[in-house]
Amino acid sequence: MKQLLNLFIITVILFKSIIIVKGIDYHFSPPPLSYDFYTNTNWDPVGIPSENDNVFFDQTDSPAFSIYDVYVNNMTISNGNEFLIYNDKYCIVKEYLGILSSNSILSLAPNSGVVAPNIENRGVISSSSGFIQNSNVTNYRVIRTGIDSTDSVLYILESVINIEPQAILASFNHSSIFIFSSNTTLRDGYIWAENNSTVLVQKGIFNVYGTSYVAVINSKLYLNDSQIIMNDNSYISTTDNGLSLLIGKLKSYNTSNIWLDTQSRLFIQGELELNDKSYLHSKNSTINVNGILTNKDSSFVNVYDHSEFYVFGYAHFEPNSYFTSANSHVLITGRLNMNGNFFDNSGTLFVDGIFDFNKYGFFNNSQLIVNGNMHIFGHLEGVNSLIGVVGNLTAHPNSNIDCTECIIIVMNGNFYVSSSANLKLINSSLVNSNGTYISFGDTYIQEGSTFVNKASMVLDSNVYLSDNQTLSDLVFIDNQGLLTINGQKQNINVPLYNNGTIKTAKNDIFMYKYTQTDGQFMMNGGSITYKETMDLLGGLLNGNGTINGAVSNKGSIFSDDKQVNQLSINGAYTQSSNGSLTMTINSLESFSQLNISNDANLGGTLIIRISTDLINQANGTEINLVNFQNKTGSFSSVQFNYFNPTTQQDAPPPSNECKQVSSGSNSRSFSVLITDNCNNVNVGSGKKLAGGAIAGIVIGCIAAVVIVGVSLHYRQRLSRFLSLKKEKVSNRMRTLSKSRKT
Numbered sequence: 001m002k003q004l005l006n007l008f009i010i011t012v013i014l015f016k017s018i019i020i021v022k023g024i025d026y027h028f029s030p031p032p033l034s035y036d037f038y039t040n041t042n043w044d045p046v047g048i049p050s051e052n053d054n055v056f057f058d059q060t061d062s063p064a065f066s067i068y069d070v071y072v073n074n075m076t077i078s079n080g081n082e083f084l085i086y087n088d089k090y091c092i093v094k095e096y097l098g099i100l101s102s103n104s105i106l107s108l109a110p111n112s113g114v115v116a117p118n119i120e121n122r123g124v125i126s127s128s129s130g131f132i133q134n135s136n137v138t139n140y141r142v143i144r145t146g147i148d149s150t151d152s153v154l155y156i157l158e159s160v161i162n163i164e165p166q167a168i169l170a171s172f173n174h175s176s177i178f179i180f181s182s183n184t185t186l187r188d189g190y191i192w193a194e195n196n197s198t199v200l201v202q203k204g205i206f207n208v209y210g211t212s213y214v215a216v217i218n219s220k221l222y223l224n225d226s227q228i229i230m231n232d233n234s235y236i237s238t239t240d241n242g243l244s245l246l247i248g249k250l251k252s253y254n255t256s257n258i259w260l261d262t263q264s265r266l267f268i269q270g271e272l273e274l275n276d277k278s279y280l281h282s283k284n285s286t287i288n289v290n291g292i293l294t295n296k297d298s299s300f301v302n303v304y305d306h307s308e309f310y311v312f313g314y315a316h317f318e319p320n321s322y323f324t325s326a327n328s329h330v331l332i333t334g335r336l337n338m339n340g341n342f343f344d345n346s347g348t349l350f351v352d353g354i355f356d357f358n359k360y361g362f363f364n365n366s367q368l369i370v371n372g373n374m375h376i377f378g379h380l381e382g383v384n385s386l387i388g389v390v391g392n393l394t395a396h397p398n399s400n401i402d403c404t405e406c407i408i409i410v411m412n413g414n415f416y417v418s419s420s421a422n423l424k425l426i427n428s429s430l431v432n433s434n435g436t437y438i439s440f441g442d443t444y445i446q447e448g449s450t451f452v453n454k455a456s457m458v459l460d461s462n463v464y465l466s467d468n469q470t471l472s473d474l475v476f477i478d479n480q481g482l483l484t485i486n487g488q489k490q491n492i493n494v495p496l497y498n499n500g501t502i503k504t505a506k507n508d509i510f511m512y513k514y515t516q517t518d519g520q521f522m523m524n525g526g527s528i529t530y531k532e533t534m535d536l537l538g539g540l541l542n543g544n545g546t547i548n549g550a551v552s553n554k555g556s557i558f559s560d561d562k563q564v565n566q567l568s569i570n571g572a573y574t575q576s577s578n579g580s581l582t583m584t585i586n587s588l589e590s591f592s593q594l595n596i597s598n599d600a601n602l603g604g605t606l607i608i609r610i611s612t613d614l615i616n617q618a619n620g621t622e623i624n625l626v627n628f629q630n631k632t633g634s635f636s637s638v639q640f641n642y643f644n645p646t647t648q649q650d651a652p653p654p655s656n657e658c659k660q661v662s663s664g665s666n667s668r669s670f671s672v673l674i675t676d677n678c679n680n681v682n683v684g685s686g687k688k689l690a691g692g693a694i695a696g697i698v699i700g701c702i703a704a705v706v707i708v709g710v711s712l713h714y715r716q717r718l719s720r721f722l723s724l725k726k727e728k729v730s731n732r733m734r735t736l737s738k739s740r741k742t
Contacts, residue, residue, distance in 0.1 A: 146175030163189030
């Protein structure tokens with residue numbers, strides 16, 4: 001290459017030093033089998049053309065060659081003639097070189113070259129590793145390499161190439177066209193690379209107009225530090241395992257098209273910009289964006305038929321642009337900013353980087369796997385698709401996710417639904433298997449759908465069927481992990497099944513139906529209103545708050561820990577034979593209470609946990625634990641368990657023979673009574689009690705009056721009995737005394 005540049009410099013100096021004189025017109029007219037340019041008898045007039053002469057190869061069937069360098073003023077080749085420049089030789093034309101008939105040929109042997117200010121080609125320029133330098137070439141027919149010999153090259157250096165309608169610049173059979181520091185313009189023309197050939201554009205500019213066509217067939221197109229501007233309805237087509245590498249800029253306008261077909265590849269290391277309804281198509285091929293892809297003005301990127309689309313750099317789609325994918329794979333490890341429309345059918349989208357989804361997307365029979373970060377600002381609609389979240393999927397305010405016959409799996413990441421965002425499931429399933437689902441926006445679960453949490457889920461919003469009024473048993477929430485309900489006021493209009501852990505805050509919750517088979521429900525203040533009975537088939541209900549509705553307990557209420565619970569049930573309470581209720585008494589001021597506004601149907605086990613310190617503190621104290629309106633049944637078992645208030649560990653009963661702990665109930669309450677049998681200390685001992693205990697004392701006082709009355713009754717009966725017994729004994733003694741005297 002350095003030798004070629006030196007040649008150009010020498011040529012320029014030579015041209016400037018020539019004294020311009022009128023030249024001679026030489027016509028090549030050799031005798032048969034004589035083709036040498038430097039044989040003087042082959043010319044008319046006889047002689048050897050020089051740098052000021054005009055040369056014409058215009059005689060029929062008069063091919064020529066030169067084994068030396070050629071310097072002429074003008075040269076034309078016509079009438080089917082061929083001029084061959086031998087290896088390492090140069091043809092320097094000062095003004096004009098024309099190949100003027102379709103069957104005429106200018107042939108460049110290896111390392112040979114042509115330098116001419118103006119080259120007009122209406123025939124064929126054929127290169128076997130030759131070059132064209134510092135020329136303005138207008139091609140009306142064919143410039144080619146790889147026909148006369150394989151593995152050949154055509155170099156175009158620091159030139160201007162104009163490829164006119166139906167003309168072609170072509171490389172065949174493992175050959176190459178290298179275009180360096182040149183400007184190339186196609187006007188309804190062709191650039192063609194076929195059969196493992198290469199077209200390399202280095203530091204050049206391509207302007208493509210009309211229906212021009214750049215075809216890369218089982219070959220390679222390299223655009224390095226260069227720029228291609230496509231206009232009108234022009235095409236760049238890479239097919240049959242071809243490769244196009246863009247390290248520069250490619251801009252398309254006016255419905256231009258970039259096609260890939262049959263396992264071909266497009267690598268964008270620089271910048272690709274689609275404008276004005278331009279198209280980028282990939283059929284069974286690969287597009288790799290390491291640089292920047294920009295899609296504007298209703299332009300399309302379309303990948304289908306087992307294609308692959310990789311974004312390692314940055315892809316930006318502006319409003320009214322489109323991305324469509326069918327039976328293909330899309331991988332984003334860089335960033336895809338989608339402000340246009342995204343459509344996928346039977347494909348896979350894997351997000352390992354950042355995917356900003358700002359407008360509308362439709363996924364049909366697709367797989368969307370989010371391992372990085374996907375941000376939804378618009379409307380995502382899925383049908384019969386799988387959405388897997390391993391990284392972070394965020395539905396931002398005012399966004400919508402609609403899924404019909406879909407499966408959403410939060411595998412190991414975070415699925416976040418912002419306030420005023422909506423998630424709608426239609427005959428679909430959402431499974432949080434090992435991640436975190438956080439919803440501040442409303443969730444709609446329509447008939448045929450399931451909502452399963454096996455890890456961590458936070459609901460700060462409502463869960464509806466199809467609207468905010470309808471209640472239905474055809475869908476449900478299945479919690480097997482940790483479900484935290486934090487909203488200030490929430491509606492859950494579908495059944496909730498729990499065998500994990502549910503935590504509530506100081507909020508107001510409406511639940512249509514709740515069934516617990518295992519696990520625990522932990523209330524932290526607030527209230528829960530049920531349309532149906534709260535059904536505890538197993539597990540634990542713990543904490544403080546208010547339940548508006550009936551409760552059926554076949555599990556456990558309150559736990560064996562230090563927590564003191566205050567629970568109000570505005571409804572009926574039923575405890576089955578396998579249910580249990582645990583009440584904790586820390587002190588006279590701190591003890592559990594269960595207040596039931598309606599009927600209590602009691603059964604099962606009552607466990608009363610008592611602090612060992614309480615035995616020494618309480619004298620004649622009754623502590624009211626359970627209140628109800630009416631009672632049927634009774635606890636089948638009442639257990640007293642003691643604990644150390646310091647360690648909270650179980651402890652044996654205190655060794656205090658004077659103190660006695662007992663339980664009792666009446667039609668309105670169930671209480672614990674602690675008495676001092678040694679000092680006859682009763683309720684009137686003056687001990688200050690907690691407000692809850694005072695209610696128990698009132699009931700206890702009534703019971704005490706009854707006990708005192710019964711005692712007086714039996715004391716009178718005992719006195720009469722002893723008097724009668726004494727009289728009988730006296731009579732018996734008198735009888736015995738008389739018998740002895742006798």
